[in-house]
Amino acid sequence: MTKDFSSVFKILKPVMAGQAPKLAVKTDSATAYELVTKSPSPYPQHKGQPMWFGMVKVGKAYVSYHLVALYMNPKLTKTMSPELKKHMQGKACFNFKAAPAAGVLAELKRLTAASVDDFSKQKLL
Numbered sequence: 001m002t003k004d005f006s007s008v009f010k011i012l013k014p015v016m017a018g019q020a021p022k023l024a025v026k027t028d029s030a031t032a033y034e035l036v037t038k039s040p041s042p043y044p045q046h047k048g049q050p051m052w053f054g055m056v057k058v059g060k061a062y063v064s065y066h067l068v069a070l071y072m073n074p075k076l077t078k079t080m081s082p083e084l085k086k087h088m089q090g091k092a093c094f095n096f097k098a099a100p101a102a103g104v105l106a107e108l109k110r111l112t113a114a115s116v117d118d119f120s121k122q123k124l125l
Contacts, residue, residue, distance in 0.1 A: 003097075006030070008063040011099050012056045015109045016065070019116045022125060023053050031058040037125055051124055054115070062095040065108065069115030072122075076114055081107055 013033045020035060027034035034055040041051035055066045070076050071092040080088075084107050087094040100108065119125050 003061075005058045005063045005097075008096050008099055009056060009058050011105065012063055012065055012096065012108075015105065015112055016054055016056050018109065019053075019112055022116050022120075024050060026050075027055070032056070037119065039125060041124070053119065054112070062097045064089075065094040065096065067092055067094075067112060067115050069118045070111075073118050076111065076118060079114070080111065084108065084111075 009031065016033055016035060022038075023035040024038045025034070026036045032055065034057075035053040036050035037053060038050065040048040052068055054068060055064070057064050057066075069092075074091075077091070081103075083101070084094070084104050087096055087100070087104070089095050094108070116125070
């Protein structure tokens with residue numbers, strides 16, 4: 001039986017959605033929230049399509065929180081606390097099986113805002 005992660009998703013979605021005015025919402029459902037850039041990507045592999053920024057998604061074993069800027073700018077990762085790093089899977093994804101602690105949630109919010117700033121500095125927005 002799959003655990004219901006809707007409460008975790010409801011906590012994480014507003015963190016990502018807080019940056020929506022600077023980006024474009026690609027997906028907004030009860031199990032997924034996805035943001036992309038408003039302008040086409042300058043990278044040829046994206047073929048003029050918007051660039052993926054991030055996503056919150058309910059999976060079978062956890063809720064994942066993706067931030068592409070972490071993959072593109074490893075310096076952002078160095079600003080993370082050990083508590084947030086415990087949730088990290090790979091270079092740009094965090095997994096949550098339960099609601100994150102208030103400090104971790106605040107840090108994720110800061111990191112998401114810093115990711116938008118990084119995209120802006122790179123002229124990707």
